Amino acid sequence: xxxxxxxxxxxxxxxxxxxxxxxxxxxxxxxxxxxxxxxxxxxxxxxxxxxxxxxxxxxxxxxxxxxxxxxxxxxxxxxxxxxxxxxxxxxxxxxxxxxxxxxxxxxxxxxxxxxxxxxxxxxxxxxxxxxxxxxxxxxxxxxxxxxxxxxxxxxxxxxxxxxxxxxxxxxxxxxxxxxxxxxxxxxxxxxxxxxxxxxxxxxxxxxxxxxxxxxxxxxxxxxxxxxxxxxxxxxxxxxxxxxxxxxxxxxxxxxxxxxxxxxxxxxxxxxxxxxxxxxxxxxxxxxxxxxxxxxxxxxxxxxxxxxxxxxxxxxxxxxxxxxxxxxxxxxxxxxxxxxxxxxxxxxxxxxxxxxxxxxxxxxxxxxxxxxxxxxxxxxxxxxxxxxxxxxxxxxxxxxxxxxxxxxxxxxxxxxxxxxxxxxxxxxxxxxxxxxxxxxxxx
Numbered sequence: 001x002x003x004x005x006x007x008x009x010x011x012x013x014x015x016x017x018x019x020x021x022x023x024x025x026x027x028x029x030x031x032x033x034x035x036x037x038x039x040x041x042x043x044x045x046x047x048x049x050x051x052x053x054x055x056x057x058x059x060x061x062x063x064x065x066x067x068x069x070x071x072x073x074x075x076x077x078x079x080x081x082x083x084x085x086x087x088x089x090x091x092x093x094x095x096x097x098x099x100x101x102x103x104x105x106x107x108x109x110x111x112x113x114x115x116x117x118x119x120x121x122x123x124x125x126x127x128x129x130x131x132x133x134x135x136x137x138x139x140x141x142x143x144x145x146x147x148x149x150x151x152x153x154x155x156x157x158x159x160x161x162x163x164x165x166x167x168x169x170x171x172x173x174x175x176x177x178x179x180x181x182x183x184x185x186x187x188x189x190x191x192x193x194x195x196x197x198x199x200x201x202x203x204x205x206x207x208x209x210x211x212x213x214x215x216x217x218x219x220x221x222x223x224x225x226x227x228x229x230x231x232x233x234x235x236x237x238x239x240x241x242x243x244x245x246x247x248x249x250x251x252x253x254x255x256x257x258x259x260x261x262x263x264x265x266x267x268x269x270x271x272x273x274x275x276x277x278x279x280x281x282x283x284x285x286x287x288x289x290x291x292x293x294x295x296x297x298x299x300x301x302x303x304x305x306x307x308x309x310x311x312x313x314x315x316x317x318x319x320x321x322x323x324x325x326x327x328x329x330x331x332x333x334x335x336x337x338x339x340x341x342x343x344x345x346x347x348x349x350x351x352x353x354x355x356x357x358x359x360x361x362x363x364x365x366x367x368x369x370x371x372x373x374x375x376x377x378x379x380x381x382x383x384x385x386x387x388x389x390x391x392x393x394x395x396x397x398x399x400x401x402x403x404x405x406x407x408x409x410x411x412x413x414x415x416x417x418x419x420x421x422x423x424x425x426x427x428x429x430x431x432x433x434x435x436x437x438x439x440x441x442x
Contacts, residue, residue, distance in 0.1 A: 045442030114376025178216030404429030
């Protein structure tokens with residue numbers, strides 16, 4: 001791919017550390033829409049006065065036009081203690097952000113796909129260390145890219161060698177498959193990925209066929225490398241379940257969790273609730289993204305191109321294709337925090353949740369200092385090493401447009417932050433996270 005769409009490019013910002021912004025003197029107040037929380041913050045060990053700091057910072061971001069708008073939600077000890085919408089969902093139309101605004105969650109789709117895979121795992125459809133080629137034979141003879149110097153020109157050339165071992169399903173879940181996105185580096189393998197045009201414009205079956213022809217960046221199981229692995233898992237769900245990926249998610253996850261506004265596109269009767277997507281341009285100003293009809297067109301308009309999400313897509317991306325609301329995503333997180341159950345519906349067992357939320361990298365190098373990776377999420381191993389407030393055992397992920405969630409089992413806490421801003425120079429979700437933790441007062 002020339003350059004993969006920005007819907008997948010910025011997710012690693014979810015793991016970056018940034019200083020917490022503070023309101024500037026004389027800031028212009030921003031009108032916000034707030035629904036009454038389910039309980040007073042003090043009832044679940046949070047300080048109302050300290051949450052005022054969170055409100056002030058988020059309002060300041062909007063006032064200074066760093067973000068168009070945002071939605072924040074804090075759930076603790078089984079109750080919503082804070083939920084607030086800030087700024088605008090559509091600057092040009094003057095449409096306010098609302099608690100039910102629909103957002104492109106991009107790579108926050110990945111944990112949902114991982115849950116789908118693990119539901120099939122619990123049904124005995126596969127073992128985690130099975131080669132994925134057992135079920136997707138396209139991956140049977142993968143090769144690894146090796147750069148060598150051409151003796152005639154002295155320039156690097158790409159050679160390939162057979163992979164030493166097959167890609168396993170667990171490799172796909174924990175991003176150790178050797179696949180890549182082609183945009184985070186400039187190796188010859190990355191360049192091969194960028195040459196592949198329109199790989200995501202067909203269905204999942206054709207996607208897998210094309211992807212498996214490309215060389216791996218690393219030997220499977222040796223490095224954590226963020227990649228198209230989870231999109232491959234979407235095709236695995238289809239093959240193992242005998243249903244389309246979308247149908248499986250709808251029947252097995254969205255309906256049981258009452259996720260009414262989550263899917264691969266926004267129906268016509270809900271389109272007025274979809275937030276507009278913005279980028280931060282080279283001048284540091286917000287501007288709307290250009291809409292495109294398919295992934296190929298998005299690549300051509302990179303970095304200012306995004307799918308409309310108003311029509312059913314041919315390519316159902318489990319790695320970055322879903323839209324959702326904060327309320328819907330809370331239901332998903334509640335299921336995880338409640339060890340696989342939500343409102344009387346059990347999706348996964350307690351032991352499966354424990355496995356998914358544990359570091360699965362072992363001797364493979366960490367994602368970043370103090371941060372490991374489970375089966376679908378980053379996992380906090382040592383907050384002191386990571387240099388960010390949190391709890392060992394907390395797990396999380398984010399999306400390219402600035403969305404973020406985290407689940408802290410020890411604190412019985414869920415945090416969800418949503419905004420719609422690509423190429424964001426600051427991790428505003430991290431500010432929301434820090435300002436949430438500093439409000440704990442029990």
